Amino acid sequence: MAQQWLPLVATIWLQSINGTNSNFAAYSSELKRILSLSQLQLNNLAFASDAGKLLGWISGLAGAHLPLWLVLLIGSFLGLVGYGVQYLFLTNQIVTSLSYWQVFALTVLAGNSVCWINSVCYIIAIRNFPLDRQIAVGLSPSYVGLSPKVYTDVVDVFVAPSNSPSERATLFLLFNSVLPLAVCVVAAPLARDVAIGKSKELSGGFLTLFVITVVTGIFAIVSSLGSMVTRLLLPSKVVLAGMVVLLFLPLVAPLVEKIREKVQRKCSIRVYNCGNNNNNNNKNNNLEIDDLEIGKMETIVGIVEIGAKVMLRKVEFWLYFFVYLFGGTLGLVYMNNLGQIAESRGCSGTSSLVSLCSAFRTKFVLSRAMAMGAMIVPMCGAFFLVAISKQDYSLYSSTAIIGICTGAITSLSVSATTELFGAENFGVNHNILVSNIPIGSFLFGGFAAFLYKRERYLGEENCMGERCYQTTFIIWGSLCLLGTLLALILHARTKKIAHN
Template sequence: MAYWNILKNRWTVLVACIWIECCAGASYSFSIYSAIIKNRFSYDQQQLDTISVFKDIGESVGIISGLLYDRFPPWLVLLLGAAQNFSGYAVIWLFLTRRLTAPALWEMCVLICVAINGQTYYNTASIVTCVNNFPANRGIVVGLMKGCLGLSSAILSRVWRLLFPGSDGSSFLLVAAIVPSAVASLLMPTVRKYEPVHNCRNDNSSTTLNLAMASAPVLVLALFLMGSAFRYGHSVQADQVEFAVAFFILAATLWVPWTAGRHETTSTSTSPSTPSTEPLMNHPEPEKSNKSVVMDYTNTNHSVWGALCSLDFFLVLFTSAIALGSGFVAVNNMSQVATSLGYEQQEITIFVTLISVCQFLGRFGGGAFSDYLLSKFGISRPLLTALAGLLLCCGYLLIAMAGTFPWFLYLGSIVIGFSFGANWSLNPTTVSELFGLCHFGTLYNVVLVGNPVVSYVLSVWVAGYLYDREAETQGRRGGECKGITCFSLTFVILAGVCLMA
């Protein structure tokens, strides 16, 4: 019976969701294939930024996945996401490889939105399920899930380079269509909600220890990918070895269900549509001491309408929209920034990997560290969100000065990746604490609705307009812009907007 528990417990769900999230973030690799889209269909920078905005819309508007999760089991949400993910990316790949007639701009916008939106189904099913399974450790769990999502673009780029060595970015879309859909489809039977376990006084400490064991291989993988990003002169053999090492590091997470899951008794949640809140209500209060501050939000479960009408929700929505919307603009344009400064494709890949890995560190660190600060010192997550936004401003200013100090581009990529990632884990955790878990799947996705609006304004009306204006001033062929003046003013504006929030 103990061995049966290995397959049917919350730790197996956690590891399955880690693997799903590690393959779910193809949206963060937009810079790998954005130049191919721009050149093959003769788009200018504003048109490319319009496509990137629809990418952000697909990534941020997950209300449908949230509503479905509140009414159906997680495996069905994952299945729908896999179908949408595969169909969207596959059709874009057919266009880029000229197997279909070149699409109109609006068609490309719709396709990229549909493809990326499949990612929200993965995120909702993974994050909300794990938060319900580990309510007392929601910061660590959200940080881990969001961290794996941020790390996924580095993983997918390794798979792409292994399967299609030396090819252009169009083949990456084929990887983005197949790999996430296949992983989610294979693992979806194991993803289910369980009643949280509270069977001994030391349960929370042992759970935290096991969560640390699950997080350790992912952290090692992040550091490994960061180190390999600076390796020049890629060869097929080296890529094969690198992928094998990364796979075995990630496979180490399978040890957690074996050690923690086989001795843990859990029961499946009886309602597929409503997250289990009774264990949260009856969770024994932690022992208070002089060294810790206990903050308890678990008794607050708002209705969707009640949450939407509150000032707290509006403030979370506003700050999230500014921080994440401006972050989208920065991440989406890093390839163009590097190109305008004269960097080669190899170095651009380094920036993409660097941002991806630092996003992982920010997402995981933002969740785990905020849990620690909240329990020990009572430091609220909104305060940490403000500090993450301030750090994001510094990253934008570093990029704005990269023309004068070239190493600022590397440093700025690290700072932006870390602070952008921290916002991704802090915001949903704040929502779950302020408004409860009953409608967390829906409210979590509603908070993200403002991101594409801010992203559109800053991408098209600011970044795209200033880039095209500078390119016209330089008079270069094909609307290409060279030099830091292409983006310096844009990043100064991003810093100002983020500072206001």
């Protein structure tokens, strides 16, 4: 039992520190200042952070043919180099100065590192829980949204939010480089697919994990509010300690499942001893239960396994691709630009916004195409709200809405990929899907940078005011409407799969 659950707990830990891309907004302004970048060049760096996903299919192939612990270490080493050299550059510990294109290449390398860790997490969930595959593959990605919150809590212990933005930026890069490596080394012995004999539904353990995930999300939200009262009641060290405890709580899931099995076994023995059923009937009942489990297993295995080449020729894939592009990817582009958005509106709490956004991304949601469309609708309203309102509350509330919807879509997409195209080629198929993230980052972010530059007053170095991103938000909100329409079409075409 523990052999089956511990790898899943390891994936929760890995995903909790694997959202390093989401931290870009926390140090982007510092890179812009040191490298004297234009807004378009800064956007290209945000694109580079996502461009590593274009090569994510390599990690999918590696996960299918290499030991999972080795795939983990490769991913963490790429992140160590990509983020670590940038940290040394920002802290003047490199003798020769890095050029813009060298920083670009390092950012691509760092962005690719997360694909390797993600691939391991998905493979473990799919192989270890064949009867609860959709729940398992949807669970650990929900913790990716917690990652920026974890990094913010760690940085807050060393540097107060009111301290130098430059010092905070360098610390984010430092922890981006070393924290994934440390966790990967700890999780590597647990990261393996377990050969299980007779598979069972593990409802008790997953219910426990669901409750823990919700509690973790609530704690993350409360501790991210940033008010003076919150900081007095929850000092940074207390917040970090609480987060660590919550991340270790999933270890109780196998214990709960074990207790549930023992209770069921005792109940079965009592029924048997009461003589309500003879031995033959009891055997027949066991056979019926086994038949139900086997029948459900056959339903899962019966999902058509589709390779990458066939998938790319299917209309459902391209509908799915653009639903994600106009939903989850738009949310990630918003997060990448959060530093500049906050600066243009005169809001100094960039790291608080990043933390708030990530806290709301930890909600645990499972569903399919229709639910993805439902998650895009609030994003549309959030973009329009922040476009028409000048108040800080609109920025914070819209950021929270976009954060929770982006996290939900990310979680849903992992489950939807297996439902639509099977699990056998998941590592490659899903990495092809998420290639829309760098595409969206380049297109949406580039156009936002162009509008930002156009809105600057003559002689103004940086654009200031809500006008800087107003047109951008209106366009993004309209694209969300289109994404919702495409989700409805996808739902209509995949009803049979959705009802299996």
